[in-house]
Amino acid sequence: MLLIGYGSQIALDAVQLSVDAFIQSAEAVNHDYILCAHVYQQTADSTAGSTAAAGSAEKPADYPNASMSLVVGFNPGGDSDLNNRLMAQYVEPSFGQSIAVTNMAGSNSSVALTQYQSTPTDGYTILGTNSAALVNNYASGTCQYSYEDFEVIAVFGRAPGDMLFANKASGITSMEDLLEKSKANPNSIKMGMSSGGNTHVYALLLQQAGFACNIVDGGDGSDRIAALVGGHVDVCFVPYLTAKEYVENGDVVPLCTIGDRCSALPDTPSINENGYVENNFNNYYVWLAPKGTDAGIVSYLASLCEDVANNNEKYAADQQAINFNDPFIVTGQDAIDLLAELQDVANENVKVLG
Numbered sequence: 001m002l003l004i005g006y007g008s009q010i011a012l013d014a015v016q017l018s019v020d021a022f023i024q025s026a027e028a029v030n031h032d033y034i035l036c037a038h039v040y041q042q043t044a045d046s047t048a049g050s051t052a053a054a055g056s057a058e059k060p061a062d063y064p065n066a067s068m069s070l071v072v073g074f075n076p077g078g079d080s081d082l083n084n085r086l087m088a089q090y091v092e093p094s095f096g097q098s099i100a101v102t103n104m105a106g107s108n109s110s111v112a113l114t115q116y117q118s119t120p121t122d123g124y125t126i127l128g129t130n131s132a133a134l135v136n137n138y139a140s141g142t143c144q145y146s147y148e149d150f151e152v153i154a155v156f157g158r159a160p161g162d163m164l165f166a167n168k169a170s171g172i173t174s175m176e177d178l179l180e181k182s183k184a185n186p187n188s189i190k191m192g193m194s195s196g197g198n199t200h201v202y203a204l205l206l207q208q209a210g211f212a213c214n215i216v217d218g219g220d221g222s223d224r225i226a227a228l229v230g231g232h233v234d235v236c237f238v239p240y241l242t243a244k245e246y247v248e249n250g251d252v253v254p255l256c257t258i259g260d261r262c263s264a265l266p267d268t269p270s271i272n273e274n275g276y277v278e279n280n281f282n283n284y285y286v287w288l289a290p291k292g293t294d295a296g297i298v299s300y301l302a303s304l305c306e307d308v309a310n311n312n313e314k315y316a317a318d319q320q321a322i323n324f325n326d327p328f329i330v331t332g333q334d335a336i337d338l339l340a341e342l343q344d345v346a347n348e349n350v351k352v353l354g
Helices: 019-028 044-056 079-095 110-115 131-140 175-184 198-208 221-229 240-249 295-311 313-322 332-353
Strands: 002-005 008-010 034-036 068-072 099-103 125-130 150-156 162-167 190-193 214-217 235-239 252-257 285-290
Touching: 068 079, 079 099, 079 125, 079 240, 079 285, 079 295, 079 313, 110 125, 110 131, 125 131, 131 198, 131 285, 131 332, 150 295, 150 332, 162 198, 162 221, 162 240, 175 252, 190 198, 190 221, 198 214, 198 235, 198 332, 221 235, 221 240, 221 252, 235 240, 240 252, 285 295, 295 332
Parallel strands: 068 099, 068 125, 190 214, 190 235
Antiparallel strands: 002 008, 002 034, 125 285, 150 285, 162 235, 162 252
C-alpha cells in the first residue's frame, strides 16, 4: 500500500493486496493525505480464472518470450493507475510472462503517449491511459497523437467518472448554490481541474454557462483531492474513487458528475441535467500499442483482456468495488468506433479552449 501526500511517500515497496483488502484498509486508515493503490492481486481464484481462459486466445508464434512493460501515463494513486494495474494483474497469468507496470506522468498522459507512439513495436511495451485524456489531449492540441496513431488493444472498465466536489468548509452544497455564490463574488471561488484534459474543458464550459469561478490547474487526481481537502481550492473535479474516502467522511460534498450518474451517489446529478452544458462524458480505460505493432500480437493481447473482463468473477467483483459498474470491454473495430465517438464529442467540447 502506498500513501502519498504533498511529496510524502510511505511504504514504497509493492505489496500484494486484494481490492477488498485495499478498500478496507483505506477506510480504516486515518490520514490527511490521499490513499494511493498499487494493487497486485495473486489470488488463486483470479489466477485460475485467467489461466483457464487462455486456451481461447490464439498465441502468436514465439510470443511472448520475455516480460512486458505497461507504461501508465499518470502518477500512482488515481483511478487510471489502479484500473490499468488491475487489468495487468489479471492478464499476467494467461500471458505467461511478468508484466511490469511503471508510471510516466505528464501533461495528462501526453508525455508517455508521445514517447511510445511508434516504438518499440515488438509487443513488449504497451501504454495504459484513459479515454478522456486520450481524446481531449488530441482535441486540445496538448498531444499531437490521437487513438488513430496507435494500435488499439482494448477499451475497458467504465469509470464512475470525474465529479465536481466542494470542500465542506466552502459551504457550497449544490450546483445551484455554486452558481449563485460565484456570481455574487466573481473569481473568488477557486475551481480545480487538470489542464488540457476533460476536467479543463468542463470547467470552461461551466464558466461559459455563468459560473464565475477562478479556474486553476490542480494536477493529477491525487494532487487535486489533496488540494481540495487542504483548502487550496474550493471546488474541484476529482475521480470518485479518489474522493470516496472524503465523501464518506463528510469532508467534501458532491455537486455533479461529468458522466452518467454514479450508482454510488445516485442523487448527484450529471453535469448536463440542469442545462449548464450540452453533453456529459463517460470515461473508460485504454490499452494501446505503439503504431506498427504486429496485428496478431494486438489481437492476442485483446483476447486476454476480453477473457478477464468476460470470464473472471473476481475481476467482476473488483469492478463493482472500485468502479461501481459491471465489467466492460470492447476490442477491435468496436473499440475504435467507441473512441471515434468520444473524439467527436471532445472535438466539439474543446472549442471552448479557443
